[in-house]
Amino acid sequence: EVQLVESGEGLVQPGGSLRLSCAASGFSFSSYAMHWVRQAPGKGLESVSAITNDGGSTYYADSVKGRFTISRDNSKNTLYLQMGSLRAEDMAVYYCARRGGSGWYDYWGQGTLVTVSS
Amino acid sequence: EIVLTQSPATLSLSPGERATLSCRASQSVSSYLAWYQQKPGQAPRLLIYDASNRATGIPARFSGSGSGTDFTLTISSLEAEDFAVYYCQQRSIWPRTFGQGTKVEIK
Numbered sequence: 001e002v003q004l005v006e007s008g009e010g011l012v013q014p015g016g017s018l019r020l021s022c023a024a025s026g027f028s029f030s031s032y033a034m035h036w037v038r039q040a041p042g043k044g045l046e047s048v049s050a051i052t053n054d055g056g057s058t059y060y061a062d063s064v065k066g067r068f069t070i071s072r073d074n075s076k077n078t079l080y081l082q083m084g085s086l087r088a089e090d091m092a093v094y095y096c097a098r099r100g101g102s103g104w105y106d107y108w109g110q111g112t113l114v115t116v117s118s
Numbered sequence: 119e120i121v122l123t124q125s126p127a128t129l130s131l132s133p134g135e136r137a138t139l140s141c142r143a144s145q146s147v148s149s150y151l152a153w154y155q156q157k158p159g160q161a162p163r164l165l166i167y168d169a170s171n172r173a174t175g176i177p178a179r180f181s182g183s184g185s186g187t188d189f190t191l192t193i194s195s196l197e198a199e200d201f202a203v204y205y206c207q208q209r210s211i212w213p214r215t216f217g218q219g220t221k222v223e224i225k
């Protein structure tokens with residue numbers, strides 16, 4: 001069974017940093033590109049970042065470019081999102097999602113909440 | 119960035135009725151459009167990909183159509199579990215963008 005489990009939930013002050021993790025199981029993690037998608041409270045979905053299966057290429061939304069870093073450790077079947085210079089508008093539930101064979105997000109984690117507040 | 123505009127924002131219908139949801143792109147996305155369903159407190163679930171293909175395990179009452187800039191998600195006969203928020207998404211150009219969502223609520 002495919003499972004994606006995010007962790008790293010927390011409360012951080014504006015300007016602070018936080019690292020999210022997404023532990024994958026039930027599939028060959030190194031064969032799939034992975035994405036982070038976020039959802040602010042009561043709002044819609046936003047693609048934040050993506051990484052190819054081998055980590056060789058990464059992609060960022062303009063809203064997080066230069067502040068967030070996506071990475072992965074295929075030996076640990078884990079995806080990461082290092083978030084820095086956090087702002088109030090970064091407060092959201094962050095989901096990791098697998099880019100399936102169809103090219104779309106076929107599996108999602110349960111989400112982890114990032115709260116940015118002083 | 120490609121902007122996806124969904125309409126209506128809210129659709130109030132009764133079980134058994136037909137639901138028609140629209141998604142319009144600010145520029146052509148070819149057939150690179152998907153539909154997701156999200157229920158409160160849950161992650162989104164892929165329903166339709168590449169405009170008209172049902173994802174694994176999705177009931178036949180869900181269908182998608184369209185290409186270019188205009189797309190439609192149709193639920194032929196609403197069941198209780200279908201009342202949720204629906205999002206369209208494009209993957210023609212990064213960043214992958216989502217529409218703002220259509221809430222299908224019980225009338």
